Amino acid sequence: MLQKEVAERICASPGSKTYGILSVLLQAFYSAEYLFTVHETVFVPPPKVKSGVIRLTRIILLILGAMKHYLKGLSSLLQPEKENTQKFSKICFYT
Numbered sequence: 633m634l635q636k637e638v639a640e641r642i643c644a645s646p647g648s649k650t651y652g653i654l655s656v657l658l659q660a661f662y663s664a665e666y667l668f669t670v671h672e673t674v675f676v677p678p679p680k681v682k683s684g685v686i687r688l689t690r691i692i693l694l695i696l697g698a699m700k701h702y703l704k705g706l707s708s709l710l711q712p713e714k715e716n717t718q719k720f721s722k723i724c725f726y727t
Contacts, residue, residue, distance in 0.1 A: 636669060639684030662688040 634642070637650075642658050643666040644651040658664060670683040 633670060633683050633685050636682040636684040639666060639686045642688075643686055658688070661691060663691050664688055 633639075638654075641650045641652060641654050643664040644655045646655075655664075665687045667685045667687055670685060672678040672680070672682055
């Protein structure tokens with residue numbers, strides 16, 4: 633739970649008025665979702681601002697998982713070349 637304006641900035645879409653550096657940095661690693669507003673009347677004493685509740689879901693694990701899959705595929709593609717290179721080096725340098 634954050635101040636409503638900060639929560640809106642974090643969850644802002646590109647091109648909106650509230651989209652800024654905070655949005656860019658957090659959305660690079662997290663999926664941000666604005667859930668609901670908490671009015672000042674639920675607090676004692678009541679603050680002068682409203683609060684917003686957001687959900688941040690880390691997306692770096694998804695990216696790393698995709699990269700791991702990509703690298704595994706890439707290494708399997710390069711494996712035959714590695715074997716050919718080893719054979720070539722034995723022929724060139726050890727004969």
